[in-house]
Amino acid sequence: MLRVPRSNFVFLRGKTTRASSGEDYQYLQRTRIPMLHFQPSLPRLPIPALEKTCERYLAAQKPLLIDEAFRKTNDNVDRFMTTTGPKLQELLKQKDSQNKHTSYISEPWFDMYLRDRVPLPINYNPLLMMNPDPRPEYNNQLVRTTNLVISSLRFMNSLRAQLLEPEVFHLNPAKSDTDRFRTITSLTPSIISTYVAYAFKAFPLDMSQYQGLFGATRIPETDKDRIYRTEKSKHVLVIRNGNMYSVDVMDETGNIEQPATLLARFKHVLEDNRPPNETPLSLLTTENRDTWAEIRYHLHENGNEKALLDVDSALFCICLDNSKIDPDQPIPMIRDFLLGDGTNRWFDKSFSLIVAKDGTAGVNFEHSWGDGVAVLRYFQEIYKETTNAPFVHPELEPKDANASGDVVKLIEFKLDSKIRDGIIAAQNHHNAIIDSLDMNYIKYNGINKNICKQKKISPDSVMQLGFQLAFYKQHGQFVATYESCSTAAFRHGRTETMRPCTSATKEFCEAIERKQNPHSMNDLRQMMDKCSTIHGQLTKEAAMGQGFDRHLFGLRHTAQLNDIPLPCIFEDPAYAAINRNILSTSTLSSPALLAGGFGPVVKDGYGIGYNIQDGFLGCVITSYKPERNGSDFVECLRSAYDDIANVLNSSKPSGK
Structure with a gap:
């Protein structure tokens, strides 16, 4: 469980929630061992005989x-x-x-991913589905979304400030996941620190992929895609009913907005009565990469540069779905989170946080930039914090000092017949894949x-x-x-x-x-x-x-x-x-x-x-x-x- 000073808790109508004032709110962790302390001494991947x-x-x-x-x-x-x-x-x-x-494998492996022309859903993007919050009232879609976003931003800030604990595999946690281990390794010069960790039977892991988590998107280009990254963004991409929104989650100084403020902004999206988008652009991210690259270039050249940048530069994507899970038959929900109908996803984002109507949550991630280690660490940290020490309580009142139109903006695209035809073709292709994919589950x-x-x-x-x-x-x-x-x-x-x-x-x-x-x-x-x-x-x-x-x-x-x-x-x-x-x-x-x-x-x-x-x-x-x-x-x-x-x-x- 995350260790938080007692002063960080307040009481609300008999319930315990966390205070959000001061610098402690901005960071999920403050590591004693510098985050990249082990990186210089990590051994190089050997070339076998x-x-x-x-x-x-x-x-x-x-x-x-x-x-x-x-x-x-x-x-x-x-x-x-x-x-x-x-x-x-x-x-x-x-x-x-x-x-x-x-x-020796890094460059050609990236190249292999980025050159493949097949669609991302099913072929590459995996899914991790999160356990529900053990407290039913916290599985409200608005409450869980806001808590997951706050913890995600705290993780991001800790990562960018290099305050996350280094990723270490502990063979025997009782002996190495200790204060003594942290004290000794933090005092050891970086150039030999990994080998000192080995003496504890602890194995530091590479953290170079973590930079790909936030503010990143895979951009389709002919023959080979590229990965776009930025650290200047203050907004997330939210998709609901195929409509896309830019929602500011950081203030002008780069700090995380207050819980009541974020609650109000996501509430604004959930209460938007706009009908489902009849031509959801997100369907294009289900297409063959060369096909999508050609249409995206056309989009870019026809007055959509700002809208595309809003999508690409978003810290991450949040998909607010209308589905609910049946605990006795989880396959329809797992299937929906893995590929959906393509209308409420942006498969090119580094990762998408999906939250269904009943609070069921999951992460669908683009695979070229990294593997399961970085995503699982993020996934575990936000689950642990939101289920043990969340910032938003079900009775918290939404409150936003800013006009919603300034901080929650609909991302609008100018579509012509070529783009509309491309969306229809993408939908037909994706539907054919949906129809052909079978999914089964065994619990033994x-x-x-x-x-x-x-x-x-x-x-x-x-x-x-x-x-x-x-x-x-x-x-x-x-x-x-x-x-x-x-x-x-x-x-x-x-x-x-x-x-x-x-x-x-x-x-x-x-x-x-x-x-x-x-x-x-x-x-x-x-x-x-x-x-x-x-x-x-x-x-x-x-x-x-x-x-x-x-x-x-x-x-x-x-x-x-x-x-x-x-x-x-x-x-x-x-x-x-x-x-x-x-x-x-x-x-x-x-x-x-x-x-x-x-x-x-x-x-x-x-x-x-x-x-x-x-x-x-x-x-x-x-x-x-x-x-x-x-x-x-x-x-x-x-x-x-x-x-x-x-x-x-x-x-x-x-x-x-």
Whole structure:
């Protein structure tokens, strides 16, 4: 819980709320360790040994290929190792040594995101849905919106003033998330501070992405987009019923406006009787990026420069929706927050804070500028503050000294027939995607984090084994599988791919599905423990920058930069196949998180956002109709977890 001096609380009609006077109101945190204290000593993302990358690549290909195809892939890897591979490795290392301020993957990874022309919703923008406030009266749409905005601005001010606590992963929080750790590391010179933190088994994380959170927008341009950023803005973008508003949230001196003032301004938007916008420009952010770039240029050249700047420069976007969640059937709301109908979103903003009619809240974010680490930190901090120590109480009276028209302004665009036709086309395209996207959810009570701990097995390996077994039950085969792993422990690290489909998982799935099963429960448990051990090793390697995907990506990019013909390893159909991730998976763990979701990365794939908690495990699964049958996959997944639970409950760990 956020520590706030007792003097920061006042009492209102028997309720406790927070005072908003003085400098304390402006900042969410005042860190003892300077925010960027660890940044200079963060290790650089390593370039793995070429031999190790080739070994790991072949190990990942083994369960996916028949013997003949694997032999060909093995031959291609051998040729690569003895011909072009060493030269590309040397060129990659040379470039890396000339850019010590960053990582070898950062520039080409940004470039990959910004060059892709597919629409952002589903293909890139993920969703984090927030748990409700435990006090029902605080889930009022106006109250929750205002509280979330205030905490967001306090987070932003702390970030910009470098008063946020550094992001640190504590392996054992009881021993390292302490005053002693903060005192010692803050007194240590920055150039060695990370290594002092390691002595506490605490791992500082890169914070370079945080600058992309506020005042930022991805601007569509032909062939390659760009990211616009500013720190001069005082307003947020609010979208309601497809109408866009610029709402001032900072005063002329750059301070956060008072809670009663902000309450009044958002109340003004919510009470605006303007009809739903019949030609909502926001639909264009659902389009192919080149299509949107062409229309945006036309918009800009036809008297909309100021309106576009109001949108692009906004600190962030707030989407005020009219929907309500059904706790027994959350999928419609999760689906709406992930892609909606496109009329009440601006998918290009760095992030959008969505608040529904019943106060259900979530964050939809653009992915090119950063990954889940920065967004989850922001998400957790605003949830924690708004549920523990909010500034707006349900009985607070709105009060704004300014005329609403001066501080809450409708953003109006001049539309001609070309723009209107573009909006209609975008709506048709987006509706077709909406109709084709299937979303399913599973909540399984038979396995949870506590059970895995009791059974001495990795919870994440159990979750991933379930996905492999479910797909095998459904299709009788094994496919390329992606699990996202952060490399934020390195300077400008992004992500690495962890490959959960292994020879061990294949062996287990085939054994448990064999009709005449010769394997005892203890045999199956030994196989499962082997899966968990290998899974843990692969996860560790990925987190330490020792996966193979990013390295091969970097080598391929190096060949293209230097006009070197692509080596046979990259022309091999097996390379294309392993990069068509049929199962794309990602997990985030947080007490603030109700659910997370994202789209499949290929048309015939599944997008699986999953979480395992103390009492249950859960997954949100997306797929495209008719390429995949999502509801059938969920039934296979339930059956898979039944099988896994049966093994766990009927056997002992290996060696016991």
